[in-house]
Amino acid sequence: MKRHQKIDTPQRDHRLDGMVQGVLGAPLDRIDGSVKVQGLAPYAGEARLPGLAHGVLVRAPQIGRITGMDTDRLQRFPGVLLVLTEGLPRNSAQGTADTAPPSSGDRADYVGQPVALVVAETLEQAQHAALQAEVAIAATGGVTDPEAADTPVETPEKKQLDLGDLDRALAEAAFRLDETYRTPTLSSAPLEPHAAVAHWQDGRLELHGSYQMLKYNVAQLADALDVAPDRIRLLAPFVGGGFGSKLGIGAEAVGAALAARKLDRPVSVRLHRRQVFEMTSRRSETRQRIRLAADRDGKLTGIGHDSLVSNLPGEAFSEPVAQGTRFNYAAPNRRILHQIARVGRISAGSVRAPGEAVGVTAFETAMDELALQIGLDPVELRLRNMPDCDPVSGKPFSSHMLAEALREGAGRFGWQHRPPRSRREGEWWIGMGMASAVRVNMLMESEARVTLSPAGEALVETDMTDIGTGSYTILAQIAAEMLGLPMARVSTRLGDTDLPPAAGSGGSFGASSSGSAVYLACLELRSRIARSLGCAETDLTLKDGDAIHANHRTPLAEILAGESWSAVGHVEPGQTAKDVRAGTYGVNFAEVAVNDVTGETRLRRMEGVFACGRILNEKTARSQCHGGMIWGIGMALTEALLHDPRDGHAVNRDLAEYHLPVNRDTPAIGVHFLDERDDWVGPLQSKGIGELAICGAGAAVVNAIHNACGVRIRDYPATPDKVL
């Protein structure tokens, strides 16, 4: 039995509001937490298959044409089984494309590109040989600076916007701003390094891989290996963070699969930390020129957002910097210029909240500057510019609680009690700043199966991934609520492509999409239970394992009478995805202390308020926001992957030199969710949450720095040398 729904109309079915189990939304601990902290959760690189050989990727030392490799010499190193130089992709694939990433061929397009795989009996032998590898390259040099005069730049027509007359708005404005902001290359830096363990049997590949979107990853692998997708099984029951860098397969997966096929034995390829920085996708650096025109009352009349990002030649992805600028504030005149420089730097791809993470951050810095210029409270400036529909298309918002978030956040943070000028405590200047958060919201096609066992227990199955986000837990919560079962009677299986194909984890659509599929499967089971009791599904109450109808309580086990009942739910976006503008909204407030002597900035406290539709688990949702806000601290203060100006290589490619905020850098963080149900976005009325809090979080911090000491940072991050 299958229940399929295209989201074509607003969801008037508020069934979950009347649910009685009381599980959905509750701040439950993650059900996978215990195996994780015990070290019992199997991660991809830990698969120990009999006869396992180990592969280590070799990096390109220069940009140019690869003229040869000393494979014969490497083959004679102890333990070496194979040196693979063909068929490796030059980077990890992007987004939802189901084709393999482009292969290296005989070109090294950037320094650090994987160009060979050395496979040996042991990891140490493979590492030893790979270190000795000499890749001969006819160095052609290459353009590596996106802003250099001779760098090729593309301006794809589809990505531009010109609405009204921005020049005129600027000319006639009472207040205008024209400033340029820069954000550096950023790394996703997941805790679990990318890894793949491949094993072929009877022409069928089984691959343990650390990936986010398995149904696409299978298609990509099939394309790279030239086999049918149904000959591939991908296993990713646990993923230790992805943040976009595991959306697509990389050289580790293709290399492991090719080598395993050649050697006819299992092969493991695990990136080491420096390779995670260098061989997986980065977030492009950006240059953003922002122009704002405002009238006397602080109402925006014009918005201009020009961005320059970069990627390798031939890559489809480009950081959609101004995505949030299409709908953040009202203004009749709006121009967006989007340009892509083609450079020999690590491939650029999706990193947490691609677009808004850096675009909203720069924009919200500009808004702070404008507010000061006008002499308006920064919160008030934003409130005066609330759009009542999508400013570009005129479509209605599915729901829009930015104004409420601004007011609630200001109250919680104590914004109105801000001292009129910055305070000083010894060597420290204290200041406060804020920034709105906006992010697009999406639903993606997703499928799940729910099975009721004769004992009245439920099993949820889908190839959805849990990348540390809480998928295991929220999917079980949805099933528990819908089927009236205690959590202990629901189990969840994820991360296996033998299970129904899910949306996967990306773009903040994972929870709502895979959750809707689980919801629909449960709805089908509820209908069947109702039929067997001879009542309407809407007259049925399921609670604590019993079906209650007309004051009659029947245990589920009795209804099932020794059978198992299974149902599949399938959701896909329909017309509403085109008819409304769905987004998520929020605000970040920050208080900082800036050291007058050293220029060091310390966060004192941070407070976020977010509106993301129904919250499925208050604890995991809050953790997502903590993560996003901490990324904001990193973006504001410390994170930058630096490229050597001579050859573009990433200089600080480890966790010692790429500075992520640690506990010591992170203050008490408050997160509050507004009570919101969005009828347009799916039966759960929930929206994406993973990527919202990062959008603009860095701006709240640099705006606070300005408030503290008067230094305006437009070149992120605000390292002490820039603050002093």
Ligand code: MOS
């Ligand atoms: Mo995300 S950057 O779509 O994992």
